[in-house]
Amino acid sequence: MRNLVNIFEMSPRDGLQNEKKFISTDEKVFLIDQLSQCGFNKIETSSFVSHKWVPQLADAAEVFSKINRNKNTKYTALTPNERGFNDALNANVDEVAIFTAASETFCKKNTNCDIETSLKRFIPITEKASKLNIPVRGYISCVTHCPYENFVNPKIVGQIAKDLFKMGCYEISLGDTTGKGTPDQTLEVVKECLKYLSADKLAGHFHDTYQNALDNINVCLENGIKTFDASVGGLGGCPYSPGAKGNVATEKVNKLLLSKGYETNLDRDRLKECSVIAQKLILN
Ligand SMILES: [Zn+2]
Incomplete structure (x- = not known):
């Protein structure tokens, strides 16, 4: 299917991680089980991060043990360090993700080290994952703007994308964490990354703070x-990006893609239901 575009569903992880009110494990499992009926290839299910950093996702292992897995869906998790990676393995995660940022200040606030060190820290994970045949995805945050440094140099993004790919990431997701990125800036970033990687190794991760995501x-x-x-x-x-609103809504992206003649293999009615379930979860 030449026209197929994949939507990687993020709501259980990126969507919930910043929620102050603790969403119960059963509520998360319910959302994920409903998402599993929508036709997604991949659902980022949780994060094996320190409970201190992201208390909302402290139940990652329990979530993984309780979900009803759809055999056509891969259930993925963020793994910020080796301990998290080992926990993810124990929970039978299908794929893991590692992350860094294109801004030094954001990287320090988010991971307590500079970009270079953050990349080095992931080498034991990518090596072990490769031996075990676990795919690793790489995220780069702040590809156009940083909440602390403002503009980000696209050349830095290109270099990091190249480095993550060399380390063994099968795909690099370019994150506009603040949602401030304009189409012109996005184009610059994409062009830089395409110098080193083909388009099928790249993904877009846009937050819709200023309604730029679809553009x-x-x-x-x-x-x-x-x-x-x-x-x-x-x-x-994002807890480290004050004021940043949510990920672009799956149903919006799906509608855009279908209107442009792409296929997504997602069930529109079920998506709508999931959108209602998700929004109810975060209402107090
Ligand atoms: Zn995000």
Whole structure:
């Protein structure tokens, strides 16, 4: 299917991680089970991160043990360190993700080290994952703007994308964490990354704070990128990026893609239901 575009569902992880009110494990499992009926290839289910950093996702192992897995769906998790990676293995995670940022200040606030060190820290994970045949995805945050440094140099993004790929990431997801990225800036970032990687190794991860996400996705599509991260109901901000609103809503991205003649293999009615479930979860 030449026209297939993948939407990587983020709501259980990126969508919920910043929620102050603790969403119960059963509520998370219910959302994920409903998402499993929508036709997603991949659902980022949780994060094996320190409970201190992200208390909302402290139940990652329990979530993984309780979900009803759809055999056509891969259930993925963020693994910030080796301990998290081992926990993810124990929970039978299908795929893991590692992350860094294109801004030194954001990287320090988020991971307590500079970009270079953050990349080095992941080498034991990518090596072990490769031996075990576990796919590793790489995230780069703040690809156009940083909440602390403002503009980010696209050349830095290109270099990091190259490094993550060399380390063994099968795909690099370019994250506009603040949602401030304009289509022109997105284009610059994409062009830099395409110097080193082909479009099928790249994904777009846009937050819709300023309603730029769909325009940025269009820029990516025009450059051959065919995977986009999104969250049903537009869930999710970022704890280290004050004011950043949620991921672009899955149902919005799906509608855009269908209107442009792409296929997504997602069930629109079920997506709508999931969007309602997701938004109810975060209402107090
Ligand atoms: Zn995000």
